[in-house]
Amino acid sequence: MDLFPLALSLRVALIATALTLLLGIPVALLLARRRFPGRNLLEAVVVLPLVLPPTVLGYYLLLLIGRRGPVGAALAAAGLELAFTWRAAVLAAAVGSIALVIKSAQAGFESVDHQLEQAARTLGRSEWSVFWSVTLPLAWRAVLAGAVLAFCRALGEFGITLMVAGNIPGRTQTLPLAIYDRVQAYQMDEANALALIALGVVVVLVFGLSRLARLRY
Amino acid sequence: MVSVAITKRYPGFTLDVRWEADRSVVGLFGPSGAGKTLTLQCLAGLVTPDAGTIVVDGRVFFDAAAGVNLPPQRRRIGYVFQGYALFPHLSVEDNVAFGLHGLPRAERRRRTGDVLERLGLAALARRFPRGLSGGQRQRVALGRALAIDPALLLLDEPLSALDAPLRRALRDELRETLSGLGTAAVVVTHDVTEAYRLADRIVVYEDGRVIQSAPRAQLLWQPASEAVARIMGLANVLHGTVLKSTPERIQIGWRGQTLEAVNSPTRSYLPAPGSPIAFFVRPEYVRLIRKDRGAPDAAHHMNVMAARIVGEADFGTVWALRLRLDAPGEPAQGDFDLEVEVPHLVYEILEIERDRRWQLSIHRGSIHVLPA
Numbered sequence: 158m159d160l161f162p163l164a165l166s167l168r169v170a171l172i173a174t175a176l177t178l179l180l181g182i183p184v185a186l187l188l189a190r191r192r193f194p195g196r197n198l199l200e201a202v203v204v205l206p207l208v209l210p211p212t213v214l215g216y217y218l219l220l221l222i223g224r225r226g227p228v229g230a231a232l233a234a235a236g237l238e239l240a241f242t243w244r245a246a247v248l249a250a251a252v253g254s255i256a257l258v259i260k261s262a263q264a265g266f267e268s269v270d271h272q273l274e275q276a277a278r279t280l281g282r283s284e285w286s287v288f289w290s291v292t293l294p295l296a297w298r299a300v301l302a303g304a305v306l307a308f309c310r311a312l313g314e315f316g317i318t319l320m321v322a323g324n325i326p327g328r329t330q331t332l333p334l335a336i337y338d339r340v341q342a343y344q345m346d347e348a349n350a351l352a353l354i355a356l357g358v359v360v361v362l363v364f365g366l367s368r369l370a371r372l373r374y
Numbered sequence: 375m376v377s378v379a380i381t382k383r384y385p386g387f388t389l390d391v392r393w394e395a396d397r398s399v400v401g402l403f404g405p406s407g408a409g410k411t412l413t414l415q416c417l418a419g420l421v422t423p424d425a426g427t428i429v430v431d432g433r434v435f436f437d438a439a440a441g442v443n444l445p446p447q448r449r450r451i452g453y454v455f456q457g458y459a460l461f462p463h464l465s466v467e468d469n470v471a472f473g474l475h476g477l478p479r480a481e482r483r484r485r486t487g488d489v490l491e492r493l494g495l496a497a498l499a500r501r502f503p504r505g506l507s508g509g510q511r512q513r514v515a516l517g518r519a520l521a522i523d524p525a526l527l528l529l530d531e532p533l534s535a536l537d538a539p540l541r542r543a544l545r546d547e548l549r550e551t552l553s554g555l556g557t558a559a560v561v562v563t564h565d566v567t568e569a570y571r572l573a574d575r576i577v578v579y580e581d582g583r584v585i586q587s588a589p590r591a592q593l594l595w596q597p598a599s600e601a602v603a604r605i606m607g608l609a610n611v612l613h614g615t616v617l618k619s620t621p622e623r624i625q626i627g628w629r630g631q632t633l634e635a636v637n638s639p640t641r642s643y644l645p646a647p648g649s650p651i652a653f654f655v656r657p658e659y660v661r662l663i664r665k666d667r668g669a670p671d672a673a674h675h676m677n678v679m680a681a682r683i684v685g686e687a688d689f690g691t692v693w694a695l696r697l698r699l700d701a702p703g704e705p706a707q708g709d710f711d712l713e714v715e716v717p718h719l720v721y722e723i724l725e726i727e728r729d730r731r732w733q734l735s736i737h738r739g740s741i742h743v744l745p746a
Contacts, residue, residue, distance in 0.1 A: 278446040280473030
């Protein structure tokens with residue numbers, strides 16, 4: 158059995174999760190701690206990927222990163238192909254799952270008593286140090302929960318991926334796309350095996366998450 | 375030396391305060407929502423005032439006109455938050471060491487150890503805040519603030535999170551610690567006894583303004599105004615009419631009586647005859663005249679009035695009696711005119727339980743005039 162789709166999906170989901178954490182945590186912190194003009198708009202934009210049909214999202218993303226799109230053209234000029242490569246699959250997975258990281262981390266940061274951060278400031282700690290020594294240690298569970306959800310969502314990403322990365326066996330065919338292909342070709346045994354693997358990965362992650370949530374100070 | 379003169383505007387509330395204090399303990403006293411905590415936040419740099427200056431020991435923390443605004447990190451202020459704000463994920467030791475992270479490890483351990491030792495926390499060093507009693511938490515919060523060797527210590531309602539019996543013991547303990555430190559401190563409290571026990575100077579807040587700033591004894595005996603007297607919860611704050619005023623005495627018409635009061639010579643308050651005047655009488659300074667010692671005479675008894683008891687309450691060591699004057703007209707305080715406090719022993723000797731009609735007298739020095 159060809160395990161390339163599983164390997165690709167794990168790699169894509171892992172990189173996408175890292176990306177969503179890197180971009181999502183600052184946005185979550187901003188939404189949780191600051192009042193600024195356009196805050197409501199930002200919150201709406203953040204949840205957009207969760208509520209838009211994936212194909213619609215994929216369509217607009219493709220317009221953006223396709224060879225004629227503004228981003229795609231700029232990248233092509235720099236010698237980087239994005240559309241219909243595994244990188245586009247990473248982008249699709251990240252776009253589809255970043256809202257989960259942001260919303261979960263935002264709730265986590267909001268639950269940290271603001272006064273604890275104030276106390277850290279009066280004790281001489283810089284904003285950077287306040288985040289690493291107070292805010293994150295008290296909110297890490299929520300951030301991790303968001304990351305796990307995002308990883309699972311990225312692993313299962315189908316619609317956006319199909320639109321921007323295609324379904325090229327051995328190149329951009331991720332696990333969900335492979336399962337779809339096998340079913341279309343009546344290769345039920347292979348479809349069944351791949352589906353069981355996906356189920357196993359997600360169950361282990363979600364079970365581990367619920368164990369972590371029980372840890373308390 | 376702490377010097378504060380700041381303004382901060384919010385919709386519906388404006389803080390506009392000005393006070394100074396030397397190297398001692400200042401109490402900010404007043405009802406909730408008067409701006410006491412906001413003042414601490416401005417001192418600590420957590421809130422930026424709209425205008426004014428904050429100077430501590432010659433260091434300018436804030437000067438709106440000159441564009442100076444030191445961040446909280448650079449003010450070196452020890453802030454004991456209301457509810458203490460201990461880091462729940464750190465041990466007692468790590469909480470106390472939190473402000474020392476820039477120091478070499480050995481120095482950090484030595485100073486943390488010193489503070490834990492001084493506050494009697496050494497045995498708790500490895501415990502976490504959630505496992506501590508209220509009193510222990512208070513000491514950890516104090517220790518964390520003291521560890522950075524602060525230029526100024528701020529304490530926001532340091533005793534409000536504690537149970538009543540513990541409160542009194544810790545109030546006196548805190549007083550000892552503060553006076554032993556020699557660090558200037560600002561204590562916020564809405565409890566007048568607490569303010570009096572902890573602070574050398576008391577600044578009275580009301581609705582975002584300072585209505586009096588005075589050494590504590592002066593505040594207790596000479597509230598600057600009726601507003602201060604009310605905020606301090608003084609009993610028998612009364613209103614009369616000026617009959618005559620001289621630098622020594624003020625004559626007050628009240629409830630058909632003519633009361634004579636001492637005019638404090640330092641104030642030389644000379645209201646015009648006929649103008650309204652507020653004054654207060656401490657309940658423990660009203661004398662009931664004994665009936666077995668002959669009729670009251672002017673040499674021993676001033677401001678004599680006849681009254682009957684219309685209510686009483688037992689406060690354990692004293693009885694609070696509510697007396698209504700025999701004079702016609704509406705009573706001054708609802709259904710009574712004066713509150714009088716008598717010790718239990720006196721209550722029993724005079725058989726007050728049985729005898730409800732009394733003559734009372736108030737020494738002119740015990741009627742305190744409140745300038746308008």
